[in-house]
Amino acid sequence: MIRYLRLYGYFLQFSFSKAFEFRIDFYFRILMDVVYYIMNLLFFKVIFLHSKYLAGWSESQVMIFVGAFIVVDALNMTVFANNSWNVAQLVNRGDLDYYLVRPVSTFFFVSLRDFAANSFVNLIMAVSILVWAFMKYPEPIGLLRTLLFGLLVLNGSLLYFLVLMLFIIPVFWTHSARGLQPLFWTTSKFMERPHAIYSRVVRWVLMTIMPFALMASVPASVLFAPNPWAITLGSLLVTVAFMSLVLFIWSLGLRNYSSASS
Amino acid sequence: MIQTQNLSKTFRVHKKVAGLAGSVKSLFNRQWLDKQALRDVTLHVGSGEILGLVGANGAGKTTLVKILAGVIHPSSGSVSILGHNPWSRSNDFRRQISLIMGQKAQLWWDLPAEDCFLLLREIYQIPHPQYKQNLEYLVESLGVKDQLNIQIRRLSLGERMKMELIAALLHTPRVVFFDEPTIGLDLTAQRAIRNFILEYRKLHKPAMILTSHYMEDIERLCPRIAIIKDGQIVYDGDLARVVNTYANHKILSVEFETEVSPAQSPKAFAALNAEVIFQDSSTVRLKVARTAVAQVAGQMLQQFRVKDLSIEEEDIGNIIEKLIRRDKDVSGKIVTPKL
Numbered sequence: 001m002i003r004y005l006r007l008y009g010y011f012l013q014f015s016f017s018k019a020f021e022f023r024i025d026f027y028f029r030i031l032m033d034v035v036y037y038i039m040n041l042l043f044f045k046v047i048f049l050h051s052k053y054l055a056g057w058s059e060s061q062v063m064i065f066v067g068a069f070i071v072v073d074a075l076n077m078t079v080f081a082n083n084s085w086n087v088a089q090l091v092n093r094g095d096l097d098y099y100l101v102r103p104v105s106t107f108f109f110v111s112l113r114d115f116a117a118n119s120f121v122n123l124i125m126a127v128s129i130l131v132w133a134f135m136k137y138p139e140p141i142g143l144l145r146t147l148l149f150g151l152l153v154l155n156g157s158l159l160y161f162l163v164l165m166l167f168i169i170p171v172f173w174t175h176s177a178r179g180l181q182p183l184f185w186t187t188s189k190f191m192e193r194p195h196a197i198y199s200r201v202v203r204w205v206l207m208t209i210m211p212f213a214l215m216a217s218v219p220a221s222v223l224f225a226p227n228p229w230a231i232t233l234g235s236l237l238v239t240v241a242f243m244s245l246v247l248f249i250w251s252l253g254l255r256n257y258s259s260a261s262s
Numbered sequence: 263m264i265q266t267q268n269l270s271k272t273f274r275v276h277k278k279v280a281g282l283a284g285s286v287k288s289l290f291n292r293q294w295l296d297k298q299a300l301r302d303v304t305l306h307v308g309s310g311e312i313l314g315l316v317g318a319n320g321a322g323k324t325t326l327v328k329i330l331a332g333v334i335h336p337s338s339g340s341v342s343i344l345g346h347n348p349w350s351r352s353n354d355f356r357r358q359i360s361l362i363m364g365q366k367a368q369l370w371w372d373l374p375a376e377d378c379f380l381l382l383r384e385i386y387q388i389p390h391p392q393y394k395q396n397l398e399y400l401v402e403s404l405g406v407k408d409q410l411n412i413q414i415r416r417l418s419l420g421e422r423m424k425m426e427l428i429a430a431l432l433h434t435p436r437v438v439f440f441d442e443p444t445i446g447l448d449l450t451a452q453r454a455i456r457n458f459i460l461e462y463r464k465l466h467k468p469a470m471i472l473t474s475h476y477m478e479d480i481e482r483l484c485p486r487i488a489i490i491k492d493g494q495i496v497y498d499g500d501l502a503r504v505v506n507t508y509a510n511h512k513i514l515s516v517e518f519e520t521e522v523s524p525a526q527s528p529k530a531f532a533a534l535n536a537e538v539i540f541q542d543s544s545t546v547r548l549k550v551a552r553t554a555v556a557q558v559a560g561q562m563l564q565q566f567r568v569k570d571l572s573i574e575e576e577d578i579g580n581i582i583e584k585l586i587r588r589d590k591d592v593s594g595k596i597v598t599p600k601l
Contacts, residue, residue: 103353
């Protein structure tokens with residue numbers, strides 16, 4: 001475990017020294033994400049021009065949800081995104097070879113090697129937006145609930161990555177450039193709305209087999225809902241289940257890996 | 263150290279008719295084709311031994327190497343390397359092997375080599391003093407001390423390959439797979455890498471398998487070779503024996519004292535039952551059947567005023583080349599000599 005942390009330390013170090021070399025990309029990413037954040041905030045602001053509540057959520061609650069969702073997105077862009085986009089190329093061009101012969105978990109290496117240091121600024125902005133939403137909340141929020149919320153936001157990011165991987169790993173069989181990613185991008189839109197707006201059946205689906213609600217909306221609800229512990233435990237369990245599933249399918253993929261000939 | 267038993271690998275590829283119509287058709291009704299990349303490969307490589315794996319493109323060399331390194335799974339057969347099954351990929355196994363592919367870079371382009379090496383030290387958990395000692399030795403013998411802190415993408419191909427070698431050998435593997443380690447390099451760099459491999463072998467006695475398209479690599483590095491053709495090992499034995507077994511000809515070079523007039527010479531040589539490879543006014547090189555060498559040489563001495571005469575073996579690369587390219591029905595006759 002400590003060894004893996006040390007390895008991650010190296011990944012961070014490499015990414016930062018690399019990021020500062022490509023300045024244009026660095027600024028462009030900031031601009032791109034700022035626009036994205038503003039669009040999302042504005043969307044809900046517009047809704048609350050016409051209504052005081054959205055499926056029982058007040059405006060300040062929804063703002064915290066949007067903050068959470070932006071942080072989850074930024075965390076993913078920073079920690080996982082580059083890596084998940086790379087998987088198809090690693091598999092199709094046979095570049096996975098060198099990862100496979102190293103005496104460390106190949107999945108660890110593939111998931112975390114490329115830390116997007118140039119998204120790090122975005123992560124700081126995203127967290128600021130979340131803090132702003134917290135400060136604007138009219139009632140006091142307990143420390144315990146805040147901690148559980150923080151934990152669930154981290155959990156949500158991991159879950160986001162795991163679900164995305166489920167759509168990417170099929171490249172071991174399809175050898176397409178992106179796997180089933182477009183399908184993921186379409187369905188992941190569910191994550192951008194509070195889950196309370198959906199019908200019961202859809203909510204259930206979004207909290208189990210397609211757990212997009214557990215990524216930002218449910219974490220936000222832990223701040224206001226009556227049963228924070230049950231929500232937390234349930235969310236963590238779903239992550240464990242998805243982790244096992246992804247690792248299992250990953251190992252099937254490796255069995256099928258044909259390593260493009262050099 | 264390396265032992266394989268009846269190793270086979272079949273890839274399933276889909277057969278596509280050329281053109282758009284073919285693509286559309288294959289969308290609904292796909293025809294699969296089984297391509298046998300390896301059949302019944304049985305090999306043994308001991309400690310300190312370098313086995314040269316020779317074969318045409320697509321013969322199965324790289325597939326074999328990748329199975330042995332645990333990168334891909336075979337369809338059938340078994341492998342034991344240091345007592346491990348490669349494709350279970352246990353860390354204990356992976357710590358003791360190394361894979362070097364001339365065509366695929368393992369080092370990260372944006373980093374200086376030394377940073378990559380530090381990461382590898384962490385991955386392989388090489389103790390500090392040993393890391394320092396290994397690195398010093400490798401850098402010294404490959405002569406890349408001044409390039410350690412330069413980004414990989416700014417290095418020349420030769421320097422980069424040397425860095426790849428260092429990266430692959432830092433953890434002193436006991437089994438090393440080289441897949442075309444000298445591809446695309448100039449002669450000096452090729453020679454440096456060859457010498458280094460030999461020296462490394464002497465020092466650490468790893469079991470090594472090397473594939474290359476350069477016959478000089480094979481001649482200089484591998485006392486023993488395995489020739490692979492259509493996924494099958496058609497020869498496994500001493501390199502020297504290839505010549506004795508398969509060279510049908512020798513090369514006879516003759517230098518004349520007086521000029522031989524071009525008009526008369528072709529006829530004269532043709533009568534000798536030899537093929538002219540090269541000829542100018544005072545020298546000639548002939549390809550002569552092994553059995554006829556003494557006779558032809560004798561006749562030469564009788565018919566011409568010879569200043570100098572020498573007999574050479576046919577180039578080993580040519581022989582192997584011929585073995586690899588032979589038609590199917592002929593290759594059937596190739597016998598694997600008893601080891």
